[in-house]
Amino acid sequence: MDDPVLLTGAGGRVGEAILDGLAEEYEWRLLLHSPPDGEPDHEYMIGDVTDDALVRAAVEGVGAIIHLAGDPRPEASWDSVLANNIDGTQKMYEAAVEEGVEKFVYASSNHAVGAFETDERTPEMYREDDDFLLDGTELPRPGNLYGVSKATGEVLGRYYHDTYGIDVCNVRIGNLTRGHPPIDYERGQAMWLSYPDCAHLHQRALEADYDFEIVYGISDNDRKYYSIERAREALGYDPQDNSAHFDGEEKVVEES
Ligand SMILES: NC(=O)C1=CN([C@@H]2O[C@H](COP(=O)(O)OP(=O)(O)OC[C@H]3O[C@@H](n4cnc5c(N)ncnc54)[C@H](O)[C@@H]3O)[C@@H](O)[C@H]2O)C=CC1
Ligand SMILES: O=C1O[C@H](COP(=O)(O)O)[C@@H](O)[C@H](O)[C@H]1O
Numbered sequence: 001m002d003d004p005v006l007l008t009g010a011g012g013r014v015g016e017a018i019l020d021g022l023a024e025e026y027e028w029r030l031l032l033h034s035p036p037d038g039e040p041d042h043e044y045m046i047g048d049v050t051d052d053a054l055v056r057a058a059v060e061g062v063g064a065i066i067h068l069a070g071d072p073r074p075e076a077s078w079d080s081v082l083a084n085n086i087d088g089t090q091k092m093y094e095a096a097v098e099e100g101v102e103k104f105v106y107a108s109s110n111h112a113v114g115a116f117e118t119d120e121r122t123p124e125m126y127r128e129d130d131d132f133l134l135d136g137t138e139l140p141r142p143g144n145l146y147g148v149s150k151a152t153g154e155v156l157g158r159y160y161h162d163t164y165g166i167d168v169c170n171v172r173i174g175n176l177t178r179g180h181p182p183i184d185y186e187r188g189q190a191m192w193l194s195y196p197d198c199a200h201l202h203q204r205a206l207e208a209d210y211d212f213e214i215v216y217g218i219s220d221n222d223r224k225y226y227s228i229e230r231a232r233e234a235l236g237y238d239p240q241d242n243s244a245h246f247d248g249e250e251k252v253v254e255e256s
Contacts, residue, residue, distance in 0.1 A: 003063025021199020049088030059095040064103040081149035089153045097164040105205040112150040114143030126186040135227040136214040161212040169205040174218035181243035190223040194241035204235035
């Protein structure tokens, strides 16, 4: 990707993981919601993704967008996800197709399919010996309004891809934590995404050739109930981390 890459929600956790790993790999344009504490190392703009004029200015001249901005709280209200997640994503897509942006990488979520985790399946499905596996071909099944907003973002991508041809990669991100997997949280360990694997996955989403994809964004965890085969096949994703290699905060197995 030779053109600049727009990273929305750049001041958040996923943005931090991506910039940690890929700061030098691209010419970044960051979209921040509020003024940063220090001076960022990259070009940046400040504003809200529901602001048409700001969004158009942010998208001008970029070749790709990684769209992270939004309300990430599973308990977020309808008013919040309607504005920040759904309307904001639609405005990003509209500006992207008008500007001729090639690739749109969208931060979807495990919560788009959270209602597959029924009382009958849990907690067994979070364990290594259970064979329940979602692969991205299933219909969304959100368990909260935040999940509804993430599924809606995926459908917006389907529409803008089918109608305007923009390449779209929806990443159903699991549970991103820095350094080690969540502790005493089987579900979080099953869907752990390490910071380095997060950066690598987004790099592959910027570099690979595809049309419209839905992939799961997790590390190569033994416990997984999300398949990462589509991410491997379509993007060339090759995760290096596995929550089973940790005992609490300690890494107890080194990869060979
Ligand atoms: N952290 C995780 O484990 C997961 C994150 N995601 C998704 O990844 C994306 C980023 O999540 P995090 O980095 O964890 O959240 P975060 O809250 O750390 O970062 C989100 C950023 O977006 C900004 N933002 C929110 N509304 C905005 C608006 N209307 N206009 C402009 N900026 C706005 C916030 O100020 C914040 O800097 C979200 O879309 C979230 O749904 C999905 C699954 C898991
Ligand atoms: O979509 C998201 O999912 C992660 C993991 O969900 P959780 O219910 O196990 O916490 C969450 O941490 C993150 O904030 C959210 O955006």
